[in-house]
Amino acid sequence: MNKEDVKTKNNEAWVYSDVVKEHFFNPRNVLKTEEEYEADGVGVVGSPSCGDVMKVWIKVDPHTKKIIECKWKTFGCASAVASTSILSVMVTENGGMLLDDAYKLRSKDILDRLGGLPENKIHCSVLGDRALRAAIDDYRNRHAI
Amino acid sequence: MKTIYLDYAATTSVDELVLEKMLPFFTEKYGNPSSLHSVGREAKLAISQARETIAKHFNCLPREIIFTGSGTESDNLAIIGVAMANRHKGKHIITTKIEHHAVLYACSYLEQNGFEITYLPVNKDGIVDPKDVRAAISEQTVLVSVIFANNEIGTIQPIKEIAAICNSSKVLMHTDACQAAGAFILDVRDLGVDLLTINGSKIYGPKGVGALFVREGVKVSPMLYGGTQEFSRRAGTENIPGIVGMAEALHLVQSEREDENARLIKMRDRLIKELLTLIPKSRLNGHPTQRLPNNINMSFLDVEGESIILHLDAKGVCVSTGSACTSTDLEASHVLLALGLPDELAHGSVRLTLGKYTTESDIEYVIKILPEVISRLREMSPLCSKVEDYAGLFERL
Numbered sequence: 001m002n003k004e005d006v007k008t009k010n011n012e013a014w015v016y017s018d019v020v021k022e023h024f025f026n027p028r029n030v031l032k033t034e035e036e037y038e039a040d041g042v043g044v045v046g047s048p049s050c051g052d053v054m055k056v057w058i059k060v061d062p063h064t065k066k067i068i069e070c071k072w073k074t075f076g077c078a079s080a081v082a083s084t085s086i087l088s089v090m091v092t093e094n095g096g097m098l099l100d101d102a103y104k105l106r107s108k109d110i111l112d113r114l115g116g117l118p119e120n121k122i123h124c125s126v127l128g129d130r131a132l133r134a135a136i137d138d139y140r141n142r143h144a145i
Numbered sequence: 146m147k148t149i150y151l152d153y154a155a156t157t158s159v160d161e162l163v164l165e166k167m168l169p170f171f172t173e174k175y176g177n178p179s180s181l182h183s184v185g186r187e188a189k190l191a192i193s194q195a196r197e198t199i200a201k202h203f204n205c206l207p208r209e210i211i212f213t214g215s216g217t218e219s220d221n222l223a224i225i226g227v228a229m230a231n232r233h234k235g236k237h238i239i240t241t242k243i244e245h246h247a248v249l250y251a252c253s254y255l256e257q258n259g260f261e262i263t264y265l266p267v268n269k270d271g272i273v274d275p276k277d278v279r280a281a282i283s284e285q286t287v288l289v290s291v292i293f294a295n296n297e298i299g300t301i302q303p304i305k306e307i308a309a310i311c312n313s314s315k316v317l318m319h320t321d322a323c324q325a326a327g328a329f330i331l332d333v334r335d336l337g338v339d340l341l342t343i344n345g346s347k348i349y350g351p352k353g354v355g356a357l358f359v360r361e362g363v364k365v366s367p368m369l370y371g372g373t374q375e376f377s378r379r380a381g382t383e384n385i386p387g388i389v390g391m392a393e394a395l396h397l398v399q400s401e402r403e404d405e406n407a408r409l410i411k412m413r414d415r416l417i418k419e420l421l422t423l424i425p426k427s428r429l430n431g432h433p434t435q436r437l438p439n440n441i442n443m444s445f446l447d448v449e450g451e452s453i454i455l456h457l458d459a460k461g462v463c464v465s466t467g468s469a470c471t472s473t474d475l476e477a478s479h480v481l482l483a484l485g486l487p488d489e490l491a492h493g494s495v496r497l498t499l500g501k502y503t504t505e506s507d508i509e510y511v512i513k514i515l516p517e518v519i520s521r522l523r524e525m526s527p528l529c530s531k532v533e534d535y536a537g538l539f540e541r542l
Binding site: 025027030044050052075080 | 447469489527
């Protein structure tokens with residue numbers, strides 16, 4: 001399904017693009033065992049009562065300042081799961097994204113890669129970039145950058 | 146892959162026997178019942194017979210049945226129609242926090258137009274206390290509307306007791322019995338109600354047709370203006386195939402009622418017991434026994450309903466949820482919140498409603514895959530809530 005279909009059917013909560021479905025059913029980079037994972041930065045946003053919580057862990061190459069690993073866990077609907085999954089791919093593909101570039105990612109960038117979301121689900125993708133920025137902030141605080 | 150449909154509370158398929166009765170009224174018996182000629186008379190006769198069938202099951206007079214276009218329309222006609230026709234007597238209506246939106250939004254429309262509405266609470270199992278109804282009745286009260294069996298959590302309300310209170314206070318009583326129509330005897334005299342709603346699409350009848358029982362002598366203002374159909378209370382050429390189908394559907398579900406209830410209750414209770422045992426941090430929403438034979442509503446901590454539904458759907462199982470994420474207004478189920486559940490438990494809710502085509506092997510399949518789905522989603526959830534943090538909400542059956 002292309003983006004136009006999603007836009008025109010924005011009242012139909014179940015209309016998801018193929019990319020969304022793929023990342024929902026086969027999410028990439030989910031963190032399985034939190035206890036053993038040593039991240040360089042961690043960020044968490046959302047609240048259970050609102051229906052979405054996202055937690056993002058990043059590992060950063062200290063020399064290149066590129067994100068080399070991005071792990072996550074998400075409580076939420078298909079849009080929330082898929083947008084965190086695709087975000088984790090976006091920041092780690094092609095050798096990893098520079099921290100400064102990753103910090104500039106916005107929900108629109110995630111939406112574009114997902115092939116759009118139903119209109120009432122767009123807030124789910126907004127959480128993804130916020131969680132990533134929280135993790136980058138945490139990394140910078142830890143390293144006093 | 147076989148589809149296992151467990152969303153009978155959303156709608157049912159049309160029974161083959163019902164469809165058979167309906168079909169002639171699309172083609173050879175196509176008349177307008179208002180026409181005087183033979184073709185029209187044939188259609189008029191079909192409506193009369195359907196009205197009699199329903200009246201027999203309701204234990205009422207045929208002229209006390211009004212055909213409408215849906216359960217929603219029947220609810221709207223009952224609430225707004227009674228309010229408008231009786232506004233000189235008073236402008237207060239009592240209902241509950243767990244009504245279907247067809248009642249709730251009809252009430253809020255009246256609220257915006259100068260009526261006062263009392264929304265009664267329910268207890269933690271979702272049951273209305275008749276004493277609360279009595280206490281809420283004032284000189285201004287004209288109508289009480291309480292759902293017979295709730296569409297989300299299946300709880301059965303003490304309709305007879307509430308109706309008795311209304312009758313003794315000279316207040317009219319309406320009940321939405323759409324979900325209850327297949328499972329209970331709908332004797333309106335025995336129940337003591339003045340108005341009662343049913344529709345076709347929950348009882349293996351067609352969509353787009355409903356009925357409203359209005360006790361003789363009760364004044365109801367019409368919502369649609371035009372011809373004199375339905376005793377001038379609902380204008381518009383009648384949906385003959387729909388009406389014929391709904392009457393046949395009601396007749397069929399009522400004749401199979403006792404056996405089917407017993408079969409459904411057995412499967413329902415097995416599924417509830419197994420899921421509560423197999424899935425940690427799970428709870429049954431609604432009353433354990435005072436509920437529809439086909440209704441299961443459960444909440445699972447740390448997972449979200451839409452995700453559960455989509456995973457089940459991918460495995461061929463169709464269910465629904467009270468999570469905000471599947472509603473267009475992004476608000477969690479008002480029914481689950483009225484039970485006192487925190488938002489996150491409403492978000493993590495799933496409703497499974499069984500029906501006449503549900504088999505024991507369908508139940509076994511759900512018992513196998515639902516725990517797997519919950520466990521998979523919990524693996525990717527950052528939450529790790531503790532049952533102890535939800536005092537009183539997780540005691541076992």
